[in-house]
Amino acid sequence: MSKTDNVKGYETKTINWYPGHMAKAKKMMQESIKLIDVVVEILDARIPLSSKNPDIDELAKGKYRVLLLNKSDMADEKKTAVWKKYYEDKGFFVSIVNSKTGAGVKATTEVIQKACQEKIERDRKKGILARPLRAMIAGIPNCGKSTFINSFAGKACTKTGNKPGVTIGKQWIRINKSVELLDTPGILWPKFEDQKIGLHIAFIGSINDDILYPEDMALELIKILMKDYPEVLKERYALDLSDAGFDSSNDITDELEFNQKALAVLEMIGQKRGCLKKGAEIDLLKASKILIDDFRTLKLGRITLEMPE
Ligand SMILES: Nc1nc2c(ncn2[C@@H]2O[C@H](COP(=O)(O)OP(=O)(O)O)[C@@H](O)[C@H]2O)c(=O)[nH]1
Ligand SMILES: [Mg+2]
Known part of the structure; x- marks a missing residue:
């Protein structure tokens, strides 16, 4: 498993999946x-x-x-x-x-x-x-x-x-x-040339969920939502994105900063949904699963994750 530092205090993992068939x-x-x-x-x-x-x-x-x-x-x-x-x-x-x-x-x-x-x-x-x-x-x-x-x-x-x-x-x-x-x-087997492609394929359920990293998926999804569907985040989870330091997609200049803002949004979702661990720490895994499930069951509405370059 390869790991790359993405957000401070949080590492993204590469989906390591080689289909035997x-x-x-x-x-x-x-x-x-x-x-x-x-x-x-x-x-x-x-x-x-x-x-x-x-x-x-x-x-x-x-x-x-x-x-x-x-x-x-x-x-x-x-x-x-x-x-x-x-x-x-x-x-x-x-x-x-x-x-x-x-x-x-x-x-x-x-x-x-x-x-x-x-x-x-x-x-x-x-x-x-x-x-x-x-x-x-x-x-x-x-x-x-x-x-x-x-x-x-x-x-x-x-x-x-x-x-x-x-x-x-x-x-x-x-x-x-x-x-x-x-x-x-x-x-046909999906291509995993790029971490993003792997995550996107994971959203639609093409990969066994057991080998996935829900927090990575949630952060990727949040970034897409922040850019393309900010109103969905506001409405579904009653979030104020400016609390995460995000006002509009014009804010996105630096990838690391964007990741940090996405993490803040995930924490806010966890808070709103009462995903807490002992000691009132936010349970990011639980919050991630809620978000992914909401996406898969259309509770976020109709969403396209990709647009042509
Ligand atoms: N909402 C929706 N669900 C679909 C559609 N086509 C397939 N599904 C669902 O997607 C899942 C996978 O479909 P399946 O035909 O088994 O995919 P396969 O693995 O490519 O054969 C199933 O739960 C289907 O009910 C569609 O057009 N709309
Ligand atoms: Mg089939």
């Missing part, structure tokens, strides 16, 4: 990718950058690409629209979905068709009878792959079984006459 998942994807026309990558709309695995660009080379901004019900609507445009400008076909209610899910068929337009035209010119487009769902753990597949396939879905001439054991789900889905989604 990474090689296996990658191999499965490499095999499956040969069978499909289009990769449908699911992102968590609250972290559209951190939930995107850069490895997939290599893995999905030569395939049509669709991105779904899932869990849009939990993300900031305006920011989701910005992200949609951001990825469209990069050449992706993007759709905003809520797999839980099914909003935007059916429309994914059209997005897949648009993404594969070139192939559809090519086949038509050659006089090839259109067969359903073959798609694979991919994404990091907990982004909503299974929920999306269930919603997209619905009750009427039929598993079409093994295809002749393709790897035995692959199951396909026929969505409609235009699209078939590989029934096993590709699991």
